[in-house]
Amino acid sequence: MPRKQSDFVLDSKLKTQFLSRAVRHTRYIQGHTSRERQIQVKEVWDRESDLGRGSFGVVRLERRRSISTPNLEFPCRLRAVKEIQKRAMGGNSWDYMKELEIIAKFSHPRYAPYFVRTYGWFENADAVFITMEYFPLGDLQKFMRTSPPFSEEATRQIVRQLLEGMEFMHESDFAHRDIKPGNILVESNTPEWLVKIADFGISKQAREGETSLRTQVGTLSYMAPEVMGFLSGNDPAVAYSVAIDIWAIGVIAFELLFKRLPFRDVFDLTSYVLGNKPLDLEGASLPESCRDFLGGLIMPNPVDRPTAVSARNHPWMVEGVPPVDREDSLFVTDSPMGLYVSPPHLAATPASLAWSDLPAAEVTDTPLTTYHGPQFDSSVLIRNFQDLSLETTTYFVMRSDNEFDIESSVAHGVWTSSQRVNKILDKGFSRANGRVILVFSVIKRQVLPFNFCGVAQMTSPLDWENTDDHWMEDTWRGRFTVDWLCLTEVSFDKTKTIPVSQKSPGFRAIACYDGTEVSALSGYELLKAFSSEESDVLARRANQSDAMSLDDFAGSL
Known part of the structure; x- marks a missing residue:
């Protein structure tokens, strides 16, 4: 029941x-x-x-x-x-x-x-x-069946996200108990893999003194030896821990890199658990740090396995491309309704690639860092935008928690964000030789609809040593100066078709993470939208002024 x-x-x-x-x-x-x-x-x-x-x-x-x-x-x-x-x-x-x-x-x-x-x-x-959510790219199992062994960087990207997810579950005393490629859905793939964990049907919470994990459940190929009773003499009364998820992630990492499972069958696994054979790491050219990482996750005794946090901080995991800290990102929905009316304490959640109606092959997430098309027509832009080097400028979409931070930025000419976003912007500033444009929107607003609210130019690199007092309470560190070019609100309805880049038409600029770089063409389209709205605002003001003048004239007759 x-x-x-x-x-x-x-x-x-x-x-x-x-x-x-x-x-x-x-x-x-x-x-x-x-x-x-x-x-x-x-x-x-x-x-x-x-x-x-x-x-x-x-x-x-x-x-x-x-x-x-x-x-x-x-x-x-x-x-x-x-x-x-x-x-x-x-x-x-x-x-x-x-x-x-x-x-x-x-x-x-x-x-x-x-x-x-x-x-x-x-x-x-x-x-x-x-x-x-619907993920048109499908699950990780599909990619693993049809792809050669994954690169170290691709494996790192996927495993890092699995460990981050398990960190959240384990700190709440939940074990997923069925981590496997078929339960990992792909939001985007190369060059950056974004995945999400699915299927909580056999997940269980085990707090000390309340309940324990004892049931033999899961998928055999990814099932830890303690779940199968190897370490307890097949005694179902002996509990296991959340370390079973770490084992499963280790098996997945091994399979990604070697395109095979670490154990041929239960007998092969038994020999490894009993210490009669080592973990077979032959067949791939991997650095010692990677082999150490795999061996740590697939330790026979669960007490010897790392936690999700320590595994994520392993030397092999921190090599290569710096990770995108998705936890620090701010999210926005392009609908005032969303798909489900959340309880009042829940904030807006992100529109994702899962919402795309495009065929799977067309859904990618690769922003354009350079522009090779025809020259942009600056004459259609407002005066403040006309002096920008449009084709060689780098554009970022920014999210703010509230309108008060925007007002503070306008007053003081500075901005800051999370450490992850600040690092992205600092690199962008250096790469673009100071030509960086930030397009802002405010999320978690109490009044709908959602809008872009302004455009600023980044005018200095990050000053990591100084933090403005009015942002101290947000635990943000560092600052950079900005020059606000436009403070006009533009409805998401007028910009919802603009993609992050032309290579990813299903990933829209209104529904991306804080600090997402958009292509030069998309940045230009956003500036056009601001320019059009600014012109409309000025026209409405002029009409109102003319109407008032006529009223005054009529009143004087």
């Missing part, structure tokens, strides 16, 4: 009417201002194809057909829906409420870069349906 539904899970339940091969959801959202009444929105989703099947159900692709309030933008047209039968074959019950609670917990914006998030759930008498 499933456990009682928690308030947190009930908040994300969707009011649903089942149609023929479709469902209709009714949502209630707040109006554009706090004084406006809630708006009722109805949306219809058509079932399309099956994405995968498991012992307890199926995952389907669904497409949004219509929405009852067309003036409200909905960025998502595709979603994945996991259907879980309440009673599986043989009469076994599935504790789907536990999975709903875990998914709801790890759909919080804090975890958005690492875990597949849900947009709500619904049910009928026989099944529970969980709506989730």
Whole structure:
């Protein structure tokens, strides 16, 4: 019998009417201002194809057909829906409420870069349906089957994100218990791999004094020896720990680099666990630091394995290209509604590549660092933009928590951000010889709609030694000077088609991380949008002034 539904899970339940091969959801959202009444929105989703099947159900692709309030933008047209039968074959019950609670917990914006998030759930008498992000690129298993051994850098990128996700889960005393390539969904691939962890169906929390991890669950090829009872004489009463996830990540890292599993079968694994044979690291030219990293994660005794934090700080993991600290990123949605009306304490979450309707082969994430097209026409821009070296300028999209930081920046002519973003901007400033343009938007605003709000030019490199007092409370460090070129609001509706780069048309500039570099062409299109809005504002003011003059003249007659 499933456990009682928690308030947190009930908040994300969707009011649903089942149609023929479709469902209709009714949502209630707040109006554009706090004084406006809630708006009722109805949306219809058509079932399309099956994405995968498991012992307890199926995952389907669904497409949004219509929405009852067309003036409200909905960025998502595709979603994945996991259907879980309440009673599986043989009469076994599935504790789907536990999975709903875990998914709801790890759909919080804090975890958005690492875990597949849900947009709500619904049910009928026989099944529970969980709506989730759709990833057109599929899972990591698909790439591993069709690709040669992964490079060290690609493996580092993937493993780093898995360890970061496990760091969050383990610090909450959760073990995933089924980390495998099929449960790792690919958001983007080369040159930078972005992945998310999925399927919390057998995840479990184990706090000291409450409950322990004892059940023999998981996928055999990635199952740690203690789960199989190798270290306890097959005694099911002996508990294991979250270190089982570290083992699974080690197996995945090994498989990425060698294109084979570290153990041929259970007998091969038994010989390794009993110390009768070493870990077979032959067949690939890898540095000693990499071999040490793999050996550490796949240690037979779980107490000898590193934690997720220490594994992430291993010398081999910190080599190569500096990682993108996705946890520090600020996110924005290009819809005032989002896909699921979160409880009030949840902030906006990012639009992702999973929302793209493009074929998988077209979805990439490769910003253009140089521009090779025709010369831009500066005459269509406002005066403050016309002196910029448009083709050779580097452009970044910036996110601010609130409008007060923007006002402080205008007043003092300085800006700062997280350490990760500051490093990115500092490198961009050096690479572009000081030609850096920052396009700002404010997120977590209390008044909708969402807008870009201004354009500034970065006028100095990072000063890491000094931090302005008005940003000290944000634990930000360092500063650089800026010259504000424009302070006009531009609605996301007018810029939502501008991509981060022309090579990634499904990844939009309005829905990217803080400090994301956009191509020169996209930067130019953003400047055009600001220029057009500025001209419209001036025209409206002139019309108002003319109207007032006519009124004054009429009043004098």
